[in-house]
Amino acid sequence: MNTAKEAKELDFAYKIRRALDQNIANLPDHTVSRLAAARSIALSRKKKDAPLPVPVTQTAMAGHGTDGSHAPFPWLRRIGMVIPVLVLIGGLVGIHEFEQQQRIADTADIDTAILADELPPEAYLDHGFNAYLANRGE
DSSP states (O other): OOHHHHHHHHHHHHHHHHHHHHTGGGSOHHHHHHHHHHHHHHHHHSOOOOOOOOOOOSOOOTTOOTTSTTOSOHHHHHHHHHHHHHHHHHHHHHHHHHHHHHHHHHHHHHHHHHHHSSSOHHHHHOHHHHHHHHHHTO
C-alpha cells in the first residue's frame, strides 16, 4: 500500500468537498442535480468494506486468559525466556576465554623461538638485520 499517495488523494478529495460546500449556493440547479446523480452512482459502485484479518500471536483455550495466569506451569515460561539468554552469555564468555588462551599460546611460542635461537634478542631490533633477513628471503 502506498499510504503517502492515499493520503494525498484523500486530502485532494477533502479540498474538493470543501470548495463545493462553500459554493453550493452559487451553482445552478441542473449542476447540483448532476452532482447528486454522480454521487449516487459513485456510492453504488463503492467497494464493500472487507473485514481486516487480525493475526493471532498466542494460543488460548476457552476459559483461560492469554496472560498465562492459569497455565499449569507459569514458571516454565519465565525459565524458557531466561535460558537462551544465559546460554548466549555463556557461549560468548567461552569464546572469549578460548581466544585469550590461543593468544597466550601464540605469544609463548614466539617467545620460545626467540629465546631458543642463537641470535640475541637485540639483533631482531636492528634495522640492518631486518633488511638482511628481507634480502636473504628472496
